[in-house]
Amino acid sequence: MSVGEEVRDTQAPPQQSLGTAAARNLATTTKSAPQMQEITSRWLLKMLPWVQVQGGTYRVNRRLSYSVGDGRVTFVQTGDRVAVIPAELGELPALRNFGDEEVLAELARRCEQRDVGAGEVLAASGDAADRVFLLAHGKIEKVGSGLYGDETELGVLADGAYFGDRSLIDGDAVWEYTARTLTPCTLLTLSRADVYNLAERAESLQGHLAGLLSIPEQRTNHYGEAAIDLSAGHVGEAVVPHTFVDYEAAPREYELSVAQTVLKVHSRVADLYNQPMNQTEQQLRLTVEALRERQEHELINNREFGLLNNCDYGQRIQPHDGVPSPDDMDELLSRRRGSKLFLAHPKAIAAFGRECSRRGLVPESVDIGGHHVPAWRGVPIFPSNKIPVTDARTTSIICMRTGEAEQGVIGLQQTGIPDEIEPSL
Structure with a gap:
């Protein structure tokens, strides 16, 4: 050691109390329940009126319509x-x-x-x-x-x-x-x-x-249904027409679909690691959330009964300028009576909001169960990430009326099944 070199003590001072790392061995941690990012608001499931289907099949009886081949060409x-x-x-x-x-x-x-x-x-x-x-x-x-x-x-x-x-x-x-x-x-x-x-x-x-x-041209109303002969505004002894209401011979039937899985929990896990949270209950809770998310996805995208695939081509419109505009939303509302809600991907709602801002418009909002939901012409616009967005950044906005009395969209379910933990689940 050279003369004049300062001697420094590099040793840490002795510990005066119990450290936090050791103390955690005796402590009980406060923890959250298991979380998952897949859970959404599921507004469609909340807003649909649900009809009990005891026999497993729902038949839609309608007036006779004359098909004119209004599909799409591939x-x-x-x-x-x-x-x-x-x-x-x-x-x-x-x-x-x-x-x-x-x-x-x-x-x-x-x-x-x-x-x-x-x-x-x-x-x-x-x-x-x-x-x-x-x-x-x-x-x-x-x-x-x-x-x-x-x-x-x-x-x-x-x-x-x-x-x-x-x-x-x-x-x-x-x-x-x-x-x-x-x-x-x-x-x-x-x-x-x-x-x-x-x-x-x-x-x-x-x-x-x-x-x-x-073949003589069939007399139909504006919707393609067989006409009902009526007489109005006549005077004197006019001949009153005879008529009847014809029905579809083979109406469409909807069979209840099912989403299911088998949940496995090891007995060792359920027996030894069941505190402070019940392992089986938490596994079941997250599985139920996933089933409900899949239920809403099927209601929108299923090829047999999904909303997107069952929308009549005569009820579909194309945007005028590529982005959803107030003009497009007005035209969408004019396609049906008694529209109850819009359903759109959050990105579509954001694009509509930007277009309103560009035009100097401020969309109103409505209160739905304590939630402020954006609306257009008083009709709420609910978000749903189940509506697909293509690689070309195109998507769909659904407008619907709901309820059997309004001949609108309904959900089908069968309650009272064995071991039911939620309606129809």
Whole structure:
């Protein structure tokens, strides 16, 4: 050691009391119950009126409706070429219930592909209509003429839609509106000439078209239901019409679906580690939460009874500018009477809020059970992350009325099952 070097004591001072690390060995920790991020507010389950289905099946009896093939057409894509699936041509009213697959395949081959840019007119109001347009990709607006000759927007068509189908069987058909592309579009066209040229060689198609023309047009109301003959406003001894209300011969039936699992808890865990929280109860609680989340997911997305898949195509609209706007929400409300609620993904609600802010609007809120929920025109907008958001950042907003008395959406359940811990669970 050199002279003058300072000597420092590097040893820690002796411990004067019990340390916290050792004290924890004798302490009882305060802990939370097991948590999971999957739990959501599940507003749909809370807001739906639930109907007891004792027999396991719910039948919806309705008036007779005449189907007009109002579905969507599906396509297949190979590179830059698009083709319609032959069987999907049966969605066109003129080919409804036509089952000759070879003829449908030939019609599909005769469809011509067109790639057009935005702003192009595909059909002009008043011109002769001689072909049907099948929209594979893009958006098309239907424009009509107002009272004073100004343009009036009649709607927006998107992927899978078709228009001009009446021209396949009516040689005198004219376009009742102007069809103009909003975005670059890929379309397929099938002309009336191609259909009738093929019909000259295919007896099945010729017979189908002849039978279609010979059937008198059914009298229906605005919703496609068989008309009820009435007389009103007459004077004197008028002949009062005779009528009856016809029903669907095979109404749709909904069978109760089930979500289930087998929960396993080791007896050693339940016996030795059951304090201060019951292990079985906590496992069961989290499993029940997962089942309820799956229940709401199925109510929205199930292919058989889910809301998204059962919404009538005539009740679906496309946004005018890509983002949900007040105009779109108003149009959605106008599609039905007595709308009770909107259901949307939180990202869609945020996008709608930004659009309102951009326009200088402040959406109101309503009180639902002590919760302040955003609303539009007094109809609450409930969030649900079960509504999917695609990779292209598109999603859906559902508007519905509820209850049997209003012919609206209901939930089906069967209570009183063995070992029930919650209604129908």
